[in-house]
Amino acid sequence: EDQVTQSPEALRLQEGESSSLNCSYTVSGLRGLFWYRQDPGKGPEFLFTLYSAGEEKEKERLKATLTKKESFLHITAPKPEDSATYLCAVRTGANNLFFGTGTRLTVIP
Amino acid sequence: KAGVTQTPRYLIKTRGQQVTLSCSPISGHRSVSWYQQTPGQGLQFLFEYFSETQRNKGNFPGRFSGRQFSNSRSEMNVSTLELGDSALYLCASSLVGPESNQPQHFGDGTRLSIL
Numbered sequence: 106e107d108q109v110t111q112s113p114e115a116l117r118l119q120e121g122e123s124s125s126l127n128c129s130y131t132v133s134g135l136r137g138l139f140w141y142r143q144d145p146g147k148g149p150e151f152l153f154t155l156y157s158a159g160e161e162k163e164k165e166r167l168k169a170t171l172t173k174k175e176s177f178l179h180i181t182a183p184k185p186e187d188s189a190t191y192l193c194a195v196r197t198g199a200n201n202l203f204f205g206t207g208t209r210l211t212v213i214p
Numbered sequence: 215k216a217g218v219t220q221t222p223r224y225l226i227k228t229r230g231q232q233v234t235l236s237c238s239p240i241s242g243h244r245s246v247s248w249y250q251q252t253p254g255q256g257l258q259f260l261f262e263y264f265s266e267t268q269r270n271k272g273n274f275p276g277r278f279s280g281r282q283f284s285n286s287r288s289e290m291n292v293s294t295l296e297l298g299d300s301a302l303y304l305c306a307s308s309l310v311g312p313e314s315n316q317p318q319h320f321g322d323g324t325r326l327s328i329l
Contacts, residue, residue: 137315148218148304148320149257156315192257196315200270202247206256 107132109195111205118212121182126191126208129175134198138176140169141192143207149192152178183212216241218321220305226327232293235324239286239307245269246288247318248280251302263288264311292326300328 109130118124128138137156141149153162155171162169166187168179178191190207197203219238227233239246247270248260259272263282280290286307292299302325306318 139317141320146322148306148322151317151319154315154317194257202259202318204249204257204259 107195107197107201107203109193109203109205111191111193111208113208114206115209116211118180118183118210120184120212120214123179123181123183125180126178126210127175128178128193128205130195130203131174132195132197132203136196136198136200138171139194139196140176140178141194143190143192152191180210183210185212185214188212218305218307218319220303220321220324222324223322224325224327226329227295228329229295229297231295232291233295233326235290235292235303235305235326237288237290237305237307237321239288239305240319243307243309243319244286245308245311245318246282246286247306247308248288248290249304249306250274251304251323252300257304260290269311295328297328299326301326 112127139154140152143149153169158173160171166181170177188211190209192207194202194204221236245264247262250258261280262270266282277293282288302323304320304323306320308316308318
């Protein structure tokens with residue numbers, strides 16, 4: 106059964122304290138993995154697409170990496186404005202898109 | 215460039231009623247998907263439309279239906295509302311169909327509350 110699991114469910118960091126969020130998946134044929142950021146009361150905002158193991162993408166303080174079984178979203182020196190829920194989604198070989206339940210990140214000043 | 219627009223933003227209904235939600239995709243986008251988001255289940259896929267045809271369907275009862283118009287705008291209908299249908303309903307658009315593997319861009323959703 107296709108499954109996407111994100112951990113931890115919630116993460117509290119001090120401003121400047123770097124960390125990583127995990128997205129592990131078991132799907133039949135990975136066609137792409139997507140990271141989104143969702144603020145309260147808003148829809149998810151697209152961040153990155155990763156297509157194959159070994160690929161990396163960066164944007165400001167965020168860096169996404171992909172292996173054959175999981176993806177990491179590394180947050181370097183986070184700021185309070187990075188507080189949000191981060192979602193990952195996997196598109197399978199059958200073109201289905203499965204979302205994880207997200208990691209709720211809180212960055213404390 | 216305008217993003218995905220969903221109307222209305224908030225809706226309150228009672229059990230047994232029906233509701234229609236609307237989504238206008240980003241200009242030029244031809245694929246529209248609908249999701250239900252609840253605190254316990256996260257984002258659950260409802261259906262995906264491309265060129266007015268339903269391309270994919272999630273595991274929801276037949277009370278949930280949708281359609282897409284020739285201008286790519288989409289509507290979602292839920293009949294015989296139940297308390298469990300209370301959720302944030304999100305619409306997402308992408309340039310072309312799922313085969314292209316492009317990212318989806320989301321609207322801010324319609325918050326549906328069932329009393």
